[in-house]
Amino acid sequence: MKQINTRPSFSKAVLIITMMILFLIVNLASGELNYHHPDNAGNDELKKDSVESVNAFMQVYKVLMSPRCMNCHPSGDIPLQGDDSHIHTMEPKRGTDGKGLYAMKCMNCHQSANVPGAHTPPGNPNWHMPPADMKMIFEGRTPRQLARQLVDPNQNGHKDTKALLEHAHDGLVLAAWDPGEGRSLPPMSHEDFAKAWNRWINLGAFAPPADAK
Amino acid sequence: MISLNVNKKAYQLDADPNMPLLWAIRDIVGLTGTKYGCGVAQCGACVVHLNGEAVRSCVTPLSRAAGQEVVTIEGLSENNNHPLQLAWKELDVPQCGYCHSGQLMSAAVLLRENSTPTDQDIDDAMAGNICRCGTYSRIRKAIHKAAELQKQGR
Numbered sequence: 001m002k003q004i005n006t007r008p009s010f011s012k013a014v015l016i017i018t019m020m021i022l023f024l025i026v027n028l029a030s031g032e033l034n035y036h037h038p039d040n041a042g043n044d045e046l047k048k049d050s051v052e053s054v055n056a057f058m059q060v061y062k063v064l065m066s067p068r069c070m071n072c073h074p075s076g077d078i079p080l081q082g083d084d085s086h087i088h089t090m091e092p093k094r095g096t097d098g099k100g101l102y103a104m105k106c107m108n109c110h111q112s113a114n115v116p117g118a119h120t121p122p123g124n125p126n127w128h129m130p131p132a133d134m135k136m137i138f139e140g141r142t143p144r145q146l147a148r149q150l151v152d153p154n155q156n157g158h159k160d161t162k163a164l165l166e167h168a169h170d171g172l173v174l175a176a177w178d179p180g181e182g183r184s185l186p187p188m189s190h191e192d193f194a195k196a197w198n199r200w201i202n203l204g205a206f207a208p209p210a211d212a213k
Numbered sequence: 214m215i216s217l218n219v220n221k222k223a224y225q226l227d228a229d230p231n232m233p234l235l236w237a238i239r240d241i242v243g244l245t246g247t248k249y250g251c252g253v254a255q256c257g258a259c260v261v262h263l264n265g266e267a268v269r270s271c272v273t274p275l276s277r278a279a280g281q282e283v284v285t286i287e288g289l290s291e292n293n294n295h296p297l298q299l300a301w302k303e304l305d306v307p308q309c310g311y312c313h314s315g316q317l318m319s320a321a322v323l324l325r326e327n328s329t330p331t332d333q334d335i336d337d338a339m340a341g342n343i344c345r346c347g348t349y350s351r352i353r354k355a356i357h358k359a360a361e362l363q364k365q366g367r
Contacts, residue, residue, distance in 0.1 A: 089255070090341040102326055102338035103267035103319035109254040109341075115272045120253045 053203035058212065059188065059196035061143045066186045068176035072129050073138035079129055080139070082119075083184050098129040118182035124175045130157070147200075147207035165201055168194040215279045219244065220288025230276035234268075235259045237275050238285060246286040246314050250343075257342030260315040261285045267322045286314035289321060297321055300358035308346035316342050320356050329360055 063069060071080035077094040078087050092104040100106045110127040114120070130136040134157060138146060149155045150164070159167060167173065177190045186193065200206075217224045219242055226241050233252075238261065239245050247270060250258030254269040261270045262284040263277070289295050297320050300306075307313045316339070323330055323338035330338070335356050344352070 092341065093337050102323040102334070103260065104338060104341050105266060108260075108266060108268045109272060111272060111274065111277065115253070117253065121272060 048204035048206075050204060050206040053200050053206040054208045054212070056196045056199035056203065057147050057206070057208060058143060060193065060200055061146060061208075063176075063186045063188060063193045063196075064138050064146060066176075067184065068179055068186050069173075070138045073136055074129075075137050075139040077132075085139075094129050094132055094135075096132050098131040100128075114178065114180035116181075120180065122175070122180040122183070124172055126172050128172075142210070143208040143212045144210050147205070151201075151205045161201060161205075165198060168197040215275055217242070217275070217278060217283065218281065219283045220285060226275070228275055230274060230279070232275045233271050234261070234263075234273040234275055234278050234283070235270035237278075238270060238283070244285050244287050248311055248314060250312065250315070255343075256312070257315040257319060258312050260318040260342070262318060262322070265322070265325070267319045284318075286317060289317060295321065296359040296362035297324065297355065299362055300355040304351055304355045304358060306348055306351040306355045308344075308348055312342060312344045312346075316344065316352055320352070320359070323356065324359060324363055328363060330356060 064073075067080070067083050067085050071082075071085055074080050076087075078091050079094075080086065081088040090104070092106065093101050095101040095105070100108070106127045106129070109121045111121065111123040112125040113123040115123060134155065136149070136155065136157065141149065153159060156164070174190060176186050179185065188196075215226045215228055215230060217226055217237065219238065224242055226237055228237055228241060235247060235249060238247055239249070247261055248258040249271060250256035252271045254272045257269065259269055259271040260267045262268070262282075263273065264281050290298060295317075297317050301313070301317065306316075319339055319342050323334065327334055327338075332353065335353050339352065339356075
């Protein structure tokens with residue numbers, strides 16, 4: 001009779017252990033899916049960390065507010081120009097699609113590559129501003145405002161986390177580090193920027209406090 | 214060799230693909246209506262149409278235009294009778310005239326995309342075309358006049 005009682009107990013134990021192993025496997029697998037980006041391979045950034053996330057964003061913020069990024073993310077409908085971020089000469093306007101208006105479309109002057117010579121039109125095959133229905137303004141945004149804007153799909157070009165991570169390697173983003181003669185570079189290398197960007201997002205994409213500068 | 218189609222005529226050019234389109238148009242094809250102004254896309258004197266868009270030919274590499282449709286001031290109309298050309302003539306718009314092939318080519322894109330432009334639309338389209346004689350007020354009037362002519366089917 002005792003043997004009859006012990007068999008179910010043994011089966012229960014095996015079942016519980018099996019479930020625990022399965023649970024662990026599923027968790028590990030989903031963790032890897034969430035952190036599939038090449039820059040995150042083998043990293044240990046699986047936990048949310050608001051302090052480190054905000055620290056990383058403050059690095060990102062310095063780049064996004066540099067002329068190379070902000071000049072095409074102005075608060076108005078005319079792009080900015082130069083290291084002093086003055087209004088673009090001849091005042092080309094955004095247009096509905098962000099590619100300019102009439103005879104003043106971006107690609108009428110901006111070619112697919114930088115024009116030789118200092119302060120000549122910089123180039124990229126995809127040169128444009130954000131469209132009129134989602135202006136993605138950087139100019140004037142505080143760190144907190146910009147961080148919150150960047151993770152809001154209704155304000156960031158409908159990007160989910162995966163698309164946001166990939167955006168650090170977008171061709172027009174990379175163009176900031178090849179600005180043409182006579183223009184300063186962003187304040188850190190693209191490699192360091194991409195690391196900070198990924199770290200900010202992977203640690204929870206936390207927004208800095210309202211008084212952060 | 215680079216294939217170029219200018220004003221519906223095909224050319225085979227033995228030229229560097231990095232040569233500015235303006236050079237090819239003026240020095241090789243021989244159409245000198247398009248002018249050199251600043252050489253860095255700042256003035257608009259060199260505007261031609263590349264697949265219908267008002268590109269600045271001084272910074273446009275010949276390679277970008279290869280196999281594409283280029284229209285210069287000489288090809289804007291069959292008999293110099295584009296509504297803009299008629300309006301320009303009627304209102305005596307040019308003074309020295311140097312910038313006006315570029316002015317006309319830019320204005321032609323505006324009128325194609327907006328048949329009834331406001332003053333603001335004209336500013337938005339033409340702000341990149343500089344005229345050192347200061348004929349801006351006549352340019353504005355002529356674009357309005359051309360819009361009327363275009364509406365009348367002329």
